[in-house]
Amino acid sequence: MKRFIHIVGLLLVLCVAAVFFMRYADPERDSSASFTNSPSEELLLVNADNPLPQDYRHENLINLYDQKNKHFQLAKADIEVCEAVYQAMDAMFAAAQKDGVKGFIITSGYRSREEQKEVFSTSADGISAKPGESEHETGLAFDVTAYGNENFELTPQFQWLSKHCAEYGFIIRYPKDKEDVTGVPFEPWHYRYVGTPHAKEIMDEGITLEEYLERQ
Numbered sequence: 645m646k647r648f649i650h651i652v653g654l655l656l657v658l659c660v661a662a663v664f665f666m667r668y669a670d671p672e673r674d675s676s677a678s679f680t681n682s683p684s685e686e687l688l689l690v691n692a693d694n695p696l697p698q699d700y701r702h703e704n705l706i707n708l709y710d711q712k713n714k715h716f717q718l719a720k721a722d723i724e725v726c727e728a729v730y731q732a733m734d735a736m737f738a739a740a741q742k743d744g745v746k747g748f749i750i751t752s753g754y755r756s757r758e759e760q761k762e763v764f765s766t767s768a769d770g771i772s773a774k775p776g777e778s779e780h781e782t783g784l785a786f787d788v789t790a791y792g793n794e795n796f797e798l799t800p801q802f803q804w805l806s807k808h809c810a811e812y813g814f815i816i817r818y819p820k821d822k823e824d825v826t827g828v829p830f831e832p833w834h835y836r837y838v839g840t841p842h843a844k845e846i847m848d849e850g851i852t853l854e855e856y857l858e859r860q
């Protein structure tokens with residue numbers, strides 16, 4: 645009997661070991677795991693050299709209109725972002741309002757591959773990212789503007805965001821004079837969520853996500 649229990653025990657250990665091996669040795673499972681809403685996704689790099697996979701889809705999205713948020717306005721009713729990004733936006737724009745800086749209008753969030761195709765096909769050459777190369781397809785970025793201002797860079801809203809966005813996990817993804825690194829001209833209106841510790845380091849040092857990831 646004792647011997648029988650030993651054999652069953654040994655078989656159980658072997659089964660568990662086999663399951664673990666199959667789980668972690670499967671390369672497909674590993675690559676898909678990096679596209680869930682995990683901390684590693686916060687640092688997901690999307691640019692012309694690093695396009696998103698053809699079948700990339702984000703699932704954990706929420707509609708901003710449904711949130712009835714009082715700290716920012718919306719340019720349209722169908723803007724979505726990842727849930728973690730919404731929480732960070734809510735805290736950030738509430739803090740801005742507390743500081744007397746209001747009038748933010750969110751103009752864009754998540755875009756599906758099809759929507760990015762549409763944006764790309766209707767914009768002038770070089771102004772919009774190609775489908776698969778836009779951060780908007782991740783749900784981790786949003787565009788913002790301010791009431792009554794053509795040039796967002798000159799607004800108090802931009803001044804506030806550039807000073808405080810990192811405290812809430814956001815970076816100015818395409819800073820001034822960094823086009824040679826990012827491949828994109830200065831975009832004062834585009835904010836990308838990377839999480840607070842990363843954002844603080846990136847913004848404090850005035851570097852790009854590309855430069856930050858290079859030294860990890």
Ligand SMILES: [Zn+2]
Binds near residue numbers: 752787835
């Ligand atoms: Zn944008």
